[in-house]
Amino acid sequence: MARFNRKGTTKIKFLPTIASTTLLPTRAEITAGTDLTENISAIEGWSIANTPIETPDMESTFVKKIDGDDSAEDSSLTLYEDSTLDTIETDLAKGTVGFMCIFSKGDVAANKGLDVFPVKVASNSKAYTTDNEAASITVQFVITDRPALNQTVPAMT
Template identity: 80%
Template sequence: MRFNRKGVTKIKFLPTIASSSLLPTRAEITAGNDLTQGIHSIDGWSLENQPIETPDMDSTFVPKIDGDDTAADSSLGFYEDNTLDDIETELAKGTTGFMCIFSKGDVASAKGLDVYPVKVASNSKQYSTDNEAAKILVQFVITDRPAFNQTVPSMT
């Protein structure tokens, strides 16, 4: 069944995940920071491939093979809070952890949990003279191969 990601997908930042398979425990998820409500934009958060051309003398067609994988440049845009500085401190430049995107919600046994090992590359206020809410852009580097489409752990 089709659905709208807004209102369903949850995005949480976890400071630690013990498992080498990048499947967090419920306790690790609970200890994380739910960022969903403050996000106004999301960019990247995917794996890209750099195909390799393999021409030969037998054909004018140039076939390709799959090459190295790399992570897309990834960022989250947040609304700035005029009293709290959670985004500025919890996602300060140099902070490492794990970005968890629950594409079908943080629902036990649901598929669709993507986990990205990350480091915050920058955390910058976005200044504007436009009639809009104050914003912060946080850019991330993905430091290792993400784990995709994992099963969300149970609530117990």
């Protein structure tokens, strides 16, 4: 098993549209998206959690469980703010809908590990501080439907 570091490998892109109902983007849709990778300083969420259901019965003192509803974890990206461009403020403005694509093993054709989350931007907030740190913006997302996980990255054109 070959281990790797997500930093330097994983790519994260915001796509405004994906035509396929299976959420598998085309190479053209990926190219039309915004590559956020270089500007991300922190990432939270982007996973699915299950709420198990307890199913006790009279036969046992052990409380068994079955899988219940799935839900998305609260998800956000903290990005470095650009002093001249407003790409983050405009492409990820509050209310914007689209698709967050996380290429966990890189944007490499035929690799598995492409996770696609249908999203809506819930907030886009600048951080103000007197601390000695780079200016940043935190973008909070709501995941609006079941994501497509572990897809195959489409071929380069």
